[in-house]
């Protein structure tokens with residue numbers, strides 16, 4: 294282990310779900326940390342992957358009539374594709390179904406069994422037979438029912454292997470006392486410590502009721518419980534326990550990023566497992582908060598799950614990465630709203646960073662033909678900007694070091710704002726007019742340096758954007774290659790020509806955006822609730838049978854269909870009523886073509902007083918149903934299904 298190594302992980306994601314912003318969030322944060330530490334000269338290693346065993350996968354595969362591994366192979370591609378789309382630079386991708394992982398899980402089991410940390414016992418719990426799963430008491434529905442299917446649970450006892458977690462109560466408390474930064478933020482640390490203090494119970498770590506899992510060595514009736522299996526990925530990916538495996542280098546400088554819901558697994562069970570193996574627990578587990586969506590809990594049933602693919606498609610990968618980390622302090626819950634993202638794009642990216650770049654390069658082009666001034670004499674204000682840059686560099690380092698991404702970006706944007714203000718203060722256009730070459734050189738150079746620093750600092754968050762800025766500044770390669778450690782104000786060894794290409798981020802027209810968003814929301818609303826626009830007419834007062842009997846309703850056949858001149862909506866229909874022929878006028882033209890009507894048997898109210906429409910007399914009225922869907926007018930003709938019914942038949 295060396296101070297210069299940095300190992301960062303995300304939880305391994307279940308493959309029974311499509312990737313959503315929750316998954317994207319942790320992975321982007323991990324990516325930023327990996328890139329940040331690497332650009333700071335550290336040897337950083339980034340692991341993500343998928344958690345593929347368990348009942349849910351087995352059931353989902355059965356439902357689709359495929360094998361569990363076929364399902365995993367398919368879904369894992371969605372995650373890999375998303376990491377590609379989000380520009381995630383992971384060094385490894387582990388799948389718990391890979392032999393390299395399974396063999397390590399079995400080895401860990403063997404070792405802990407041999408040391409007496411695992412023993413065989415009996416597990417008693419509430420079991421849902423249809424779902425084939427145990428339901429923890431805290432999650433049971435009313436009257437011992439399954440929270441998923443609502444059916445009654447059965448108390449079951451089964452043979453299982455236990456991990457002696459209770460033995461690690463004191464060692465864990467001691468570890469956390471000595472390492473107050475091992476769990477962040479502080480409220481999570483306190484939560485975990487008080488949970489441990491309340492006493493730990495041994496954990497069941499095998500199942501006989503489940504097939505889709507890693508077979509337990511020496512007792513094939515059991516498979517290893519998913520969490521015991523999953524946590525080990527962090528070691529198996531580093532070739533534990535091989536003597537020369539990567540774990541030797543990166544353990545325990547591991548930083549686990551997790552959601553707040555899975556902190557106990559990572560801060561209680563996992564470090565106890567490691568202690569049992571004789572390995573130091575992780576340096577840090579950081580628990581981030583959860584995203585709600587426009588004020589609501591994100592859920593499939595609500596139809597409000599934010600699709601990261603769609604967001605990237607609509608707003609771009611870098612703005613999406615930036616927004617997630619800038620908007621909410623890492624560790625707090627946050628609310629995702631597209632409008633908030635649009636506002637940030639327009640203010641932070643278009644107005645602040647985008648403008649600083651285009652204004653500065655335009656002036657270097659205009660006043661120096663694109664050549665960067667190589668030397669300059671600094672005035673006080675130039676020195677102030679330089680100092681501000683150096684402080685920003687240091688502050689951001691400290692802030693990212695404690696996972697405060699939002700504050701880190703805020704700090705950088707304060708600097709970008711300062712640089713924009715510097716343009717207004719120094720008024721380079723005046724210097725140009727007055728021919729003050731020396732001052733102008735200094736101002737242009739200070740702006741260029743400010744942008745160079747911004748590119749270096751923003752690179753881990755928005756790698757593509759940073760490269761774009763870098764190239765427009767006339768620099769080779771990428772700011773990530775340069776490495777933060779090599780950044781220094783005022784460094785340019787050879788003559789540089791800037792390379793203005795165009796705007797960095799297009800401005801989003803808010804009015805147009807709102808209209809499109811409303812249309813999208815409406816479409817989504819209708820999809821999730823097809824009756825959203827239904828409006829049922831109020832019931833009419835009751836009538837006597839005699840009232841109904843006054844209606845003379847008969848089956849008629851449409852013989853001929855003609856348009857009524859100068860009337861968009863009217864057809865003139867020639868009807869055969871068996872005992873007589875008739876003409877009626879009906880406003881159904883926009884709903885039916887003549888050929889759809891010709892020869893159809895319909896129902897007609899025959900004793901309606903005649904009326905004239907556009908000069909054509911109508912003798913009766915056909916019956917049609919109008920839909921309660923008020924978003925679009927639709928009329929459906931009442932037709933006769935059984936074509937053998939003679940025309941003229943009476944309806945009563």
Ligand code: MSP
Nearest residue numbers: 304305306307315344523524551552553582583584
């Ligand atoms: N497979 C386990 C982890 C095993 S790690 C050894 C698992 N997988 S998961 O796919 O269900 O969840 C992965 C992560 O997504 C968790 O950290 C969880 O907190 C996070 N999120 C799920 N919904 C989320 C939000 N709405 N917002 C933010 N993160 C969310 O748990």
